[in-house]
Amino acid sequence: MAIKNARLLHAVEVVNIGVSNGRFMHITKDLVDGKKVIDAKGGIVIPPFVELHTHFDTALTAGWPSFNRTGTLQEGISIWNKRKKSLTIKDVNERAEQALKMYIKHGVLSVRAAVDISDDDLTALKAILQIKKVYEQIIDLQIIAFPQDGLWKCFENQGRMRKALEMGADAVSAVPHLESSQEEGVRSLEYCFSLAKEYGSYIHIFCDEVDEVSSTFVQEVANLTIENGFEGRVVVSHVNALAYYESKYAESVMEAIKKARLTVVSCPLINSSMLGRNDAYPKATGITRVKELDTKNINICIAHDDIQTPFYPFGDGNMLRAAFMGAHLAHMTGEEPVKRVLSMITERPAAAFGKGKAYGIQERSEANFLLFEERTIRELMLNQSVPRYVIRRGKVIAETIPAYTKWGCSLQLM
Ligand SMILES: [Zn+2]
Structure with missing residues (x-):
């Protein structure tokens, strides 16, 4: 050719x-x-574009059984909890395949997808593992074992996460801001690190996806990363609370992120839609400090995230749409900054994905x-x-x- x-x-x-x-x-x-x-x-x-954060189990379920009227994470979780009771392998396969084709059409050939493991049968995981096998010659798919209902709040998820790794999941995850207390949030992170050590898996934390200045789990992730010698191997998604911290504290947190060589993933489409729903004016933009993280040469990436789910009703797998939204919200629309934004959907997520110099x-x-x-x-x-x-x-x-x-x-x- x-x-x-x-x-x-x-x-x-x-x-x-x-x-x-x-x-x-x-x-x-x-x-x-x-x-x-x-x-x-x-x-x-x-x-090709690299998508570091999406979901195939929830894909294409928007409005099924109901639309998210408040647009909040809490209502999204509650609708998904109803929907996931009726999951079958066929149902997940059909929707995942459709969503995967949307990504491929838009030039995404590497995808990291979180799969909810909060059910005993691990139905969604079984289905996505099948999809991974069928499409392995076309797209590189990494699977995050994702405990949507928490690791302490839903204690059974600890065993399920271990089982998910044995079945072939590539990464472990936690949602510390959704646990019942700060202490349990930290314990959920510690559990991830211990499993990642045991299984040699990636760590991908859903972190501080709230509008609250008090949510400081990203600092805990940075500490644990250094303590466990995981520098350069840990990803934190969302990190919205960082946008709410006062400047001096935010600076120290970003220094910790840099020291631990964390990759930060911002999802401008869903973040801007979902975050800040209950805030009074003046409101934040909903995304983390993308520009400031970039200025510090931290591996900041942009992900597309949800495709028509109970959490976000839009999304078609077009990474450029997410980058476009990110460029606006991060105030990175100049000639040079736009180049940096493009790298957030190409070489930077490729590095976190483990693509190496061949990319x-x-x-x-x-x-x-x-x-x-x-x-x-x-x-x-x-x-x-x-x-x-x-x-x-x-x-x-x-x-x-x-x-x-x-x-x-x-x-x-x-
Ligand atoms: Zn997500």
């Missing part, structure tokens, strides 16, 4: 890309040839890439287009024909 006239990120001139045996063989200004030749016409080529468009790496018609990052953010081509190991996984507007009248001034 050869891609002609493609524009690499940050490059002025176009290049030609030769792909052979699923790898980039040539990235050059010289002519390259192949059995299949795609003319990129100056369009941008980027590595990216370089000779001899696996030929995994997206081709867009847009020529700049600003245009990508503006249009939030579906990629023209999604390519994995040199094979076209998805091709989308762009929409075309045909005018029904003459629109010409002169």
Whole structure:
């Protein structure tokens, strides 16, 4: 395969890309040839997006059995608690497959999905493990064993989390801000670290997803990370409370995050919709301190998160939509900041996912890439287009024909 006239990120001139045996063989200004030749016409080529935080078990259940009227996390949990009583493997498989295809179409080829383990049969986990196997040649899927009802509040989840790891889950998780007390919140974190040590798994904590200045679990996660020698291997999602801390304390927490080399995941779509619902004005934006974390060179990432769930009624797997929202809420709309935002859905989550140096468009790496018609990052953010081509190991996984507007009248001034 050869891609002609493609524009690499940050490059002025176009290049030609030769792909052979699923790898980039040539990235050059010289002519390259192949059995299949795609003319990129100056369009941008980027590595596939990496989604570090989503859910397939809850996907596509919005309004089923009811919509979230208050838009809050609490009502979302209560609706999901009703819905999950009727889960079957077939039900989860069908919805997960649909959601997975949404991601693939939008150029996401690595996904970390949290699966609720708060039931004895682990139905959702069994279903998502099946999906992982079926799609393993197309998408890299990591599964977080996620105790939505807590590890102390729902004590049985401790045993279920262990079972989930034995069945093949890749990461352990906790929701310390939803436990009954600070002490139990910390204990839930300690349990995660002990299991991660035992099983060699990733740690991915749902952390401080509240509008309260008193929620300080991210500091506990940083402490435990250093105590256990897990630097660079722990992810914290949401971290909304950090936006509420007074500046001096926030600075010290961000220093702790940096020291522990935590990856922070912000989910601007759901966070901006769900957080701050009960606040009086002035209200926060709902997301964590993305810009400040970025300035400190902390591995801050943006995730899309929910796809039409009891927690968030929208979502279609388009990472650029999440990045666009993040750029606005974080005040990162300038030419340079927008480049940083794009890295929050590409190379930065790739690092946390464990992709290593092989991720990216370089000779001899696996030929995994997206081709867009847009020529700049600003245009990508503006249009939030579906990629023209999604390519994995040199094979076209998805091709989308762009929409075309045909005018029904003459629109010409002169
Ligand atoms: Zn989530």
